[in-house]
Amino acid sequence: MPEGSRQRMRINFRKLYSFICFRPIYEPGHAQIGQKGYSRVVYCNDPDHLEAVKLNYRGNYVSTTKYSAANFIPKSLFEQFRRVANIYFLVVACVSFSPLAPYSSLSILAPLIVVIGATMAKEGVEDWRRRKQDIEANNRKVKVYGCNNTFCETNWKKVRVGDIVKVCKDEYFPADLVLLSSSHEGGVCYVETMNLDGETNLKLKHALDVTSHLHDEKFFEEFRAVIKCEDPNEKLYSFIGTLSYDGKEYPLSIQQLLLRGSKLKNTEYVFGCAIFTGHDTKVMQNATHPPSKRSKIEKKMDKIIYLLFSTLVLIAFVGSLFFGIETKKDFSDGKLRRWYLRPDDTTVFYDPKRPSLSAFFHFLTALMLYGYLIPISLYISIEIVKVLQSIFINQDQHMYDEETDKPARARTSNLNEELGQVDIILSDKTGTLTCNSMEFVKCSIAGTAYGRGMTEVERAVTRRRGDAVPESVDGVQGLEGDAVDSGKSVRGFNFRDERIMNGQWVKRCDSKIIQKFFQVLAICHTAIPEENEQSGEIMYEAESPDEAAFLIAAKEIGFKCKRVTQTSISLCELDTENGKMEDRDYERLQVLEFNTSRKRMSVIVRNKEKKLLLLSKGADSVMFGRLSKDGRSFESQTKDHIKKYAEAGLRIMVIAYRELDEEEYKSWEKEFSKAKTSVTAERDELAEKVADKIERNLTLLGATAVEDKLQKGVPECIDTLAQAGIGLWVLTGDKMETAINIGYACSLLREDMKQIVITLDSPDIAASENQGDREAKASLESIRKQIGEGMSQINSTKESDIMYGLIIDGKSLEFSLKKDIDKSFFELATKCNTVICCRSSPKQKALVTRLVKRETGNTTLAIGDGANDVGMLQEADIGVGISGVEGMQAVMASDFAIAQFRFLERLLLVHGHWCYRRIAMMICYFFYKNIAFGFTLFWFEAHASFSGQPAYNDWYMSFYNVFFTSLPVIALGVFDQDVSAPLCVKYPFLYLEGVENILFSWPRILGWMFNGFLTSIIIFSLTTKSMIKQAFRRDGQVVDYEVLGVTMYTCVVWAVNCQMAISINYFTWIHHFFIWGSIAFWYKFLVIYGYLPPEMSTTAYRAFVEECAPSVLYWLVTLLVVICTLLPYFSFRAFQTRFYPMYHDRIQRKQYEGLEAENSDELPRQVRKKRHLRKTLMQRNS
Amino acid sequence: MPPTSSTSKKSIHHLPISAQYLSVLCSGIAEMDNRSAPTVERSDPPTRKPLWRSQAINKFTQQNLPACKPVLTPTWVILTFLLIGTIFIPIGLVCLHASRSVVEIVDRYDIDCVPEQFKSNKLGYIKDSSYPKNCSRTLKVNRHMKAPIYIYYQLDNYYQNHRRYVKSRSNQQLLHGLGSNKTSLCKPEQSNNGLPIVPCGLVAWSLFNDTYKFIRGKSELNVNRKNIAWKSDRDHKFGKHVYPFNFQNGTLIGGGKLNSSVPLSDQEDLIVWMRTAALPSFRKLYGRIEENLHANDVIVVNLMNNYNTYSFGGKKKLVLSTSSWLGGKNDFPGFAYIFVGSYCIVIAIVFMLLHVKNSRNTHVGYN
DSSP, rough: OOOOHHHHHHHHHHHHHHHOOOOOOOGGGGGGGTTOOOOEEEEEEEOOOOHHHHHHHOOSSSOOOOOOTTTHHHHHHHHHSSSHHHHHHHHHHHHHTTTTTTOOHHHHHHHHHHHHHHHHHHHHHHHHHHHHHHHHTOOOOEEEOOOOGGEEEEEGOOOOOOEEEEEEEEEBBEEEEEEEEEEEEEEEEEOOOOHHHOOSEEEEEEETTTTTTTSGGGGTTOOEEEEEEOOOOOOOOOOEEEETTTEEEEEEEEGGGGGTTTTTESSSEEEEEEOGGGGGGGGHHHHHOOOOOOOOOHHHHHHHHHHHHHHHHHHHHHHHHHHHHHHHHHTTTTSSSSGGOOTTOOOOGEEEHHHHHHHHHHHHHHHHHHGGGTTTTTHHHHHHHHHHHHHHHHHHOOOOOOTTOOOOOSSSTGGGGGGGGGEEEEEEEEETTTTEEEEEEEEEEEEEEOOOOOOHHHHHHHHTTTTTOOOTTSOOOOOSGGGGGSSSSSTOOOOOOTTTGGGGGSSTTTTHHHHHHHHHHHSSSOOEEEHHHHHHEEEESSSSSSHHHHHHHHHHHTEEEEEOOOEEEEEEOOOTTTTOOOEEEEEEEEOOOOOOTTEEEEEEEEOOOOOOEEEEEOOOOHGGGGGGGGOOOOOOHHHHHHHHHTTEEEEEEEEEEEOOOOHHHHHHHHHHHHHOOOTTHHHHHHHHHHHHHHSSSSSEEEEEEEEEETTTHHHHHHHHHHHHOOOOEEEOOOOOOHHHHHHTTSSSSSSTTEEEEEOOOOOHHHHHHHTTTTHHHHHHHHHHHHHHHHHHHHHHHHOTTTTEEEEEEEEHHHTTSHHHHHHHHHHHHHSSEEEEEESSSSSHHHHHHHHHHHHOSSEEEEOOOOOHHHHHHHHEEEEEEOOOOSHHHHHHHOOOOESSTTHHHHHIIIHHHHHHHHHHHHHHHHHHHHHHHHHHHHHHOOOOOOOOOOOOHHHHHHHHHIIHHHHHHHHHHHHSSSOOOOHHHHHHHGGGGTTTTTTTSSHHHHHHHHHHHHHHHHHHHHHHHHHHHBBBBBBBOOHHHHHHHHHHHHHHHHHHHHHHHHSOOOOOOOHHHHHHHHEEEEEHHHHHHHHHHHHHHHHGGTTTIITTTTTTHHHHHHHHHHHHHHHHHHHHHHHHHOOOOOOOHHHHHHHHHHHHOOOGGSOOOOOHHHHHHHHHHHHHHO | OOOOOOHHHHHHTTOOHHHHHHHHHHHHHHHHHHHHHBBBOOOOOSSHHHHHHHHHHHHHHTTTTBBBBBOOOOOHHHHHHHHHHHHHHHHHHHHHHHHHHEEEEEEOOOOTTTGGTTTHHHHHHHOOOOOEEEEEEEOOSSSSSSOOOEEEEEEOOOOOOOOHHHOOOHHHHHHGGGGOOGGGGTTSEETTTEEEEESSHHHHHHHOOOEEEEEEEEOOOOEOSOSOOOOHIHHHHHHHOOOTTTTTSSOOOOHHHHHHHOGGGOOOOHHHHOOSSSSSEEEEEEEEOOOOOOOOOOOEEEOOOOOOTTTTTOEEEEEEEEOTBSSOOOOHHHHHHHHHHHHHHHHHHHHHHHHHHHHHHHHTTOO
């Protein structure tokens, strides 16, 4: 075939499809082939080629693991010691081998090893899971051309660059392939890229013509080609390469590239040549780790750790000061003071002649000794707890969606407690609040409105008005509303009107227009019909759900789109003349695709009568301007209807058409293909301009109204969240009217709310806009004025009961986010209960999120479902993805994934609240127990002239954090519940504990620390006062160092465990087991350890069995001390619960007294007022 | 700020959907919660084991385990405080009684036993071995003392818990004698003439060496000095075949000497001394008088004031004490118990009064 004709054929073929698919032959990048960044050379079907072997590209083995067997230990160790506290413990462990150490090095090392080992084990297990996934992926089967000149199955990991691969229907591509040919004529195929970009619609890919004839396996015996292309990169939407075949070069673009991670659809098989394998594939190059977010609590915890470090340094310093003074006094004027210490002949550590040096060394010793102030096991415990909490979130049946079979998923575990502190939710609308499943409910044809169904929004409106009888919105006196319901319901179709259904439209006087209207719906689209083989029903794979709704509507009325090929669309429709259904083919000549700037879509078809038709649908704002003079016969009625539909929260499309004559079309077509094949940068613009030329002089047919269905339980959920004091901002791309209506429907806006609307859609602005450059200034001024008005409106009303809703459109938002205005904008916005930003772009969404986070300093949660929400999700403190129909993009970027918006209620109010409470309590308790223990060491030191002698046996101490106190605190962190889940939801104001951060406020943290301090004083003073000097048993034995150590330690173990017991609210057998088990374990340990030979047990030898246990005083002192240590907290809580109850105390009381059945409403519902109060308080303070 | 009920009703009025929804939502769960709230929630009796097991797992994963949910209601608080009070006060009284039943005689002799001419140079007196160290004290028994009467010496301001001191010993050597060479911690009392000192270290070196003899009337009271150390120490920490052959032979002599023909396991003075004390003020057991002492008995103590506490200002006391089931004489535990007990009762009363007063004033209660 001569080159010229092939070229022409391609153009012919190409022009039949959209210009999105179409790319010029040579992109600017092609010139760079062979240069830096474009140096890849692939020998197709010849991976063993000498040159190919030299190039040695990576194989298709994919590993997503963090570690390998070889580097696991060093790498994970390195990760561990990036934490300050762990470094401290490592340094301590190293120094412990020197004589500075107050206790044996082994007893320091052991807990560190346990803690580090546990963390490493956790890392290892996680990595092992990833590895198993990798193995699964690497061992998937694919057919590769090779052995005996046939395709035989091999593992994915064995695919090499240059291999010819055969992929069948519904299989994933094993690597990035260049499409050579497919089962379809012309080498086209459809792919689903859901895993890459989250779009569910199918994408068309097509092979080069030179290779598209390679349908059969036998062709590949002779096939050899060389592909030169760009180096691996992460750009999913561009690809540059050339294919050398038969001595000629052909350009390759993204249209020929089948990406790993996508799936072959609607095509029997394709042949492709692997060019990027393994980690070189675009999807792997794209794999980024989600931004790691840390919760506020954890950030605050770091501060507490620093505080403790300073305390540690301080008390160590005080200790060494006294030690230095005492040591100096030991030897003066040749006189020995404490002669029994032999200060005349000593090492540097106790040298009275160099007291400052000894004091310095003592300082180091003290740093090690009081290291118990820093809880070594805090991080690992928190990590364990969070992982278990995540498991609970994942397992929660109340957040499991049966329809989609999707449970909730905590994708990161380190934000669990942040869920309990959310102050503002920023929500996407489409797909999040609404289902993104469109239902065709109404239409207006030739100035007559059809459709009797009621929308959610309309129902909400009538409910709000208090009208009992739902009035028919379309003005037609309906027969009896719902009685029209004729049995079967079709998904995406909620249209009831007997006038045009069931073929009745033929009888209408304007049946010609009705016919045209539905023909446009059935033809003007880019969807692909798919026939279900069993039922014979036709499903539509459409790019947008609106389009699918149109097709279904057309089908239901009697215009079934049966088959779509590149060049034709065939409808099964009624022949108005003979009244029979018949198939009609339309030749599809051009598709002028939809995009956001055009806001319309058109197709040019030639019908059976050889008439050329341009069928068009688009947004009302662009369509009405394109109507011809005589095509506007029912413009005003249609506009009326559109307004009503918009008020009812419906999405509107205007339908129009135009007949073309051949000449006009031909000249236009020439111009159009020239524009499309131009090589300039403005190609798209040019093509748009040309397309614009033909989409004029249209004749109006009517308008469609599609309902964006609210998701289940959304209004209720929003209401509950509002009661919990959480502000909700809706960021949507919709029109203001639609957004407001959706706002009403989901009870974001209420009749009793005052609306503050900020918009640039006013005549003055429009006028000044027309004057050109003054636009920006005028708009800015207008925004400023509107914000000022809003503020004064709020400030003027003294009553705090009135609530405000702020509605702002995208354009105004853009101005509001500018530097000097954004402060006042946020001041206004935070005072309003509801904020709706309409017509906002994805970037604006992310920007708003960032500003809200920065300006208010509060915790923000972003929730969304689509790829356009990714920026917002990553920007917010917490990103929640809806794992709905719109693919995985949002979920991949999110921290939590839920299937339905309404699950947010449970995620926040139940899990968030619990997790916040648990983690906060857990951290406070951790510091409590370590301070209580650490300070007993200090008090003992003070009575041992600060010499650095620990009060306890080495091993008691090292087991403290690991065995005697760790498990109960983990049980607390995993299981504790202040009130049960149903009550959390019932009394949403409980959530304020998290928002106001009551449980982790500085007073509370310091309170716990003080409690620990107090505990240590009580333990030390009571034990010593009670037991020292006199005999502690009948046989006259006195308390020595060993007995005092055991007694004090027993008291510490009892005290901290019982403190836990009185501070938790929820006792399961697990708690009992852990708390009492820990105490029992201490005694068991003491007995066993005491029976080891004295070389090992040293001071613990028989200390319990022989010495303490037979002494009554030992037990009495334990009882006394434990009760005394518990009394401060218990008294405090008793009085607080009764006289200044916290939110959960009230609920617990109510619950306990069983009053809630009768007067459940007595508990405060006026959280909004509280919230408002809080805000004013904050302002007063600032 | 306490919310009032009027606003709450108002807000409900505006939220017909939510109120309805909530009541529907909760009515189902309320029963379950009512049942579980006060005490332990019971699960339905299991019918079959697999079902039971899956139910148990389900309860676990849904965080719905049967649990006891203690609530700090006023009744509970008051009862708890009263309970602690009623338990603690009797315990305190019993302890106090036990402590009071113990008769204790304490005599500080370190100053009085220095002859008048050395009052200004006690250190010189105690260090000079040429001066006689014997001293005689007279003790009067006020109350009847029932045998056994324990004899303690008490030292004050003596830091046996100093880290250098505590570490300066070799447990290996105490048990195995010269067989063990691990004496590095014993410095500077480590070796003498190339041989390790047995027992080495500062603790042994500073052995207390005052001795006491008790005379009632004409006859000397028999002092039993056996079994004053812990049995485990004698059996397992101090060797039966370890003899202190070169103890206190060095240039600098610290405290007491040992009979080199008696093995360490029988040197109970040493064993008692080497159990280091916890705090700088401590008593150690010296022996037992196994006869009753009667009220108004006069006991003369002939003691050898050998031990140097003058350089660091420590006190030396001789203590004679009987023992009760609680041990020696110390009123502190008893008083502490009584104090805590009465504190609890006072708190209970205060709490009760406040509670009654508060609920009368604001009937709304918990809002």
